[in-house]
Amino acid sequence: MRHRWVSVLICAAVSAAATTACGSGGASQSADGQTELTIATFNEFGYEDLLKEYEAAHPDVKITQRKTGQGQPHHQNLFTKLGAGSGLADVEGVEEGYLSQVMSKAGQFNDLGEIGPKIEDGRWLKWKTEAMTTKDGKLIGYGTDIGPLAMCYRKDLFAQAGLPSDPEGVKALFSTWDSYFAAGDQFVAKVPGVAWFDSAAQVFNAMHNQHETGYYDKSDKLVVDTNPDIKSDWTAVTAAVAKGQSARLAAFSNEWNTGFKLGKFATKTCPSWMLGVVESQAGPENKGKWAVTDAFPDGGGNWGGSYLTVPKQSKNAKKAAELAAWLTAPEQQIKAFKAKGTFPSQVKALDAPELLEQTNAYFGDVKAGALFATQAKKVKAAQYKGPADGQIQETVFSPALQSVEQGKNAEEAWRTAVEGAQKAAK
Amino acid sequence: MTVVLTKDGRGRAEQAPPQPPRRHRLNRLDAKVSPYLFVAPFFVLFGAIGLFPLLYTAYVSLFDWEVGADEPAFIGLDNYRTLVEDGQFWNALFNTFSIFVLSSAPQIVIAVAIAALLNENLRARTGWRMGVLLPYVASLVALTIIFGNLFGPQYGLVNNVLSAVGISPIDWQAETFGSHAAIASMVNWRWTGYNALIVLAAMQAIPREVHEAALVDGAGPLRRFFSITLPMLKPTLIFVVVTSTIGGLQIFTEPKLFEPSGGSGGGTEHQYQTVVLYLYQSGFQQLDLGYASAIAWVLFLIVIAVAGLNFLVTRRAVR
Numbered sequence: 106m107r108h109r110w111v112s113v114l115i116c117a118a119v120s121a122a123a124t125t126a127c128g129s130g131g132a133s134q135s136a137d138g139q140t141e142l143t144i145a146t147f148n149e150f151g152y153e154d155l156l157k158e159y160e161a162a163h164p165d166v167k168i169t170q171r172k173t174g175q176g177q178p179h180h181q182n183l184f185t186k187l188g189a190g191s192g193l194a195d196v197e198g199v200e201e202g203y204l205s206q207v208m209s210k211a212g213q214f215n216d217l218g219e220i221g222p223k224i225e226d227g228r229w230l231k232w233k234t235e236a237m238t239t240k241d242g243k244l245i246g247y248g249t250d251i252g253p254l255a256m257c258y259r260k261d262l263f264a265q266a267g268l269p270s271d272p273e274g275v276k277a278l279f280s281t282w283d284s285y286f287a288a289g290d291q292f293v294a295k296v297p298g299v300a301w302f303d304s305a306a307q308v309f310n311a312m313h314n315q316h317e318t319g320y321y322d323k324s325d326k327l328v329v330d331t332n333p334d335i336k337s338d339w340t341a342v343t344a345a346v347a348k349g350q351s352a353r354l355a356a357f358s359n360e361w362n363t364g365f366k367l368g369k370f371a372t373k374t375c376p377s378w379m380l381g382v383v384e385s386q387a388g389p390e391n392k393g394k395w396a397v398t399d400a401f402p403d404g405g406g407n408w409g410g411s412y413l414t415v416p417k418q419s420k421n422a423k424k425a426a427e428l429a430a431w432l433t434a435p436e437q438q439i440k441a442f443k444a445k446g447t448f449p450s451q452v453k454a455l456d457a458p459e460l461l462e463q464t465n466a467y468f469g470d471v472k473a474g475a476l477f478a479t480q481a482k483k484v485k486a487a488q489y490k491g492p493a494d495g496q497i498q499e500t501v502f503s504p505a506l507q508s509v510e511q512g513k514n515a516e517e518a519w520r521t522a523v524e525g526a527q528k529a530a531k
Numbered sequence: 532m533t534v535v536l537t538k539d540g541r542g543r544a545e546q547a548p549p550q551p552p553r554r555h556r557l558n559r560l561d562a563k564v565s566p567y568l569f570v571a572p573f574f575v576l577f578g579a580i581g582l583f584p585l586l587y588t589a590y591v592s593l594f595d596w597e598v599g600a601d602e603p604a605f606i607g608l609d610n611y612r613t614l615v616e617d618g619q620f621w622n623a624l625f626n627t628f629s630i631f632v633l634s635s636a637p638q639i640v641i642a643v644a645i646a647a648l649l650n651e652n653l654r655a656r657t658g659w660r661m662g663v664l665l666p667y668v669a670s671l672v673a674l675t676i677i678f679g680n681l682f683g684p685q686y687g688l689v690n691n692v693l694s695a696v697g698i699s700p701i702d703w704q705a706e707t708f709g710s711h712a713a714i715a716s717m718v719n720w721r722w723t724g725y726n727a728l729i730v731l732a733a734m735q736a737i738p739r740e741v742h743e744a745a746l747v748d749g750a751g752p753l754r755r756f757f758s759i760t761l762p763m764l765k766p767t768l769i770f771v772v773v774t775s776t777i778g779g780l781q782i783f784t785e786p787k788l789f790e791p792s793g794g795s796g797g798g799t800e801h802q803y804q805t806v807v808l809y810l811y812q813s814g815f816q817q818l819d820l821g822y823a824s825a826i827a828w829v830l831f832l833i834v835i836a837v838a839g840l841n842f843l844v845t846r847r848a849v850r
Contacts, residue, residue: 181815184818185598187598188597188598206818353685354685355791355792357792358791358792358793359676359679359683359791360684360686360687360791363685363686364685364686367686500794500795500812500816500817503792503794504796504799505799507792507799508705511702511704511705512705513799513800521800529817
């Protein structure tokens, strides 16, 4: 009898734990026939007013928005609940940095080309859609925003080094990576105590992303050690580090912030959203010193931006896809841009007057909207991302480049990086 | 108690079978069952959030189990085999022990010294005693971020002070020993006062007569400390050593937040990646739950072994 009691109690406890663990199911049909949709976003997508607008136009739909402050916990939650098989929202935001992990689980997301409403051809920039299309042609996410790359630089420090400092004049310095590093040599020779760029990894990632083939080839084979482009980027960046061009500051660290404040580097690879970061880190005392120009070595590039996906767990996938398609239409994206500054990935939105007229006071009233729209159109193609791509960049190559900045031999660090990539890809 | 009760009952049943009244039966049920009901909440909670995860972790560690994978494949002890050959794991284990020794050893010595000081007749005694506990009250995360700033390799205060007195600055991020010392200093800052208070409580429980007798016999303060205070602190010291072993080997927050870019690698070349940090990286960044579970179990066994060893050593050393 004693034993029976104990087992009953344990059973009750286990089943209680189990039901709470799986309790937060997906959306469902409510009693009055309304469809309840949930949408999970992170940071600021600028959707608050848009969702109200959608509800007003569709009385049969009720939308709940789950907001997470930061991208990292949002995606951790996404992958955990993909694994659990339930608990995700009907529409889930996905950031570009997590693209490779999402693409390797593409089977758990709906093909929006199949279940979604008909969407006009060429709504998005070609490379934006390409990156979210599987090899067999399934589109698993609608593009929201992007982060086209331009170059930010310190006008005052450029002048001090005798380099041209007006936005037109500097373009020649930023035309290729060779000219960029050559200008860096000139700069560090003239201005002691100030570096040319903030961190080797920041430059390397931008260079690496411009190649058609990166860490993986299209058959998901790791080509880190055989792709000559990666090695030549590595050699160029580490050579610049050896010549003192790097401020050796890990991006987004406290010391990096201090570096902005003290003006310890003269250029910064600048996606559209970086202008806000520069402004808040460099602070009002450095106002007017930073400038941005619509040039980027060897063409263009992109860093950041998101997609809306509909996981297969969703019980209202069709309606969820309709909502996602509506939110990512150019008319809506422009409103989100005005609300929270998310830079649109839609071709039409890039020509919208609201965008083209946007200026940035901190960067000397530059027409930032038009500038980054130009940069967005310079991006040639999306690099193919293999399964462990994001991880190789974050946990293998960036630390390896930092170790070179800490004084490690570049050749040794390269071997460590290749080994690390092979381990990560296993 | 239960045994006696059942014996009684059986004896009576053999002699004569008078039907016990309903009330009586309920009483017996109450006496037998309700004690278990009273202790049940602890065991239910322990089972659900202690024992079950522990056993389930062991189960998961036998699979190639990636978050989101459709079908985890059973691979037996392969994860453990990989772990034994994994240089990064051994490196993490070395870092963990190095940080543990750098933090626990000085910490306990200083804690006993502080406790001895606080045990003297001081003015505003309670003020001092509360004062040593202050670092413990401060949020661990805030503390770690501040220490991370102090130990910044380029613009940190510690390096500023070092170069001011003519010592060349240390790269607290790049150098293995430097990073361990920086992290150990965070641990010491937080836990020394806490341990001092525990030791102080034990010191005050030492009977005054023993000290007085020694005083009459002509023992000086040092002699009394080593011959009376320390030996009588033995049980408390064992407790402090075992808890700081368990805590020290599971150190995570400090090295995690010490990484300037927010990753889990523990430095560019894992200079200060601890075992738990490696576990976290495997499980929640590389999403390899099977491997992370194997790390968790190996760490569990190591903690038990080291805590047991420390228990034995402390019991012998402090006689």
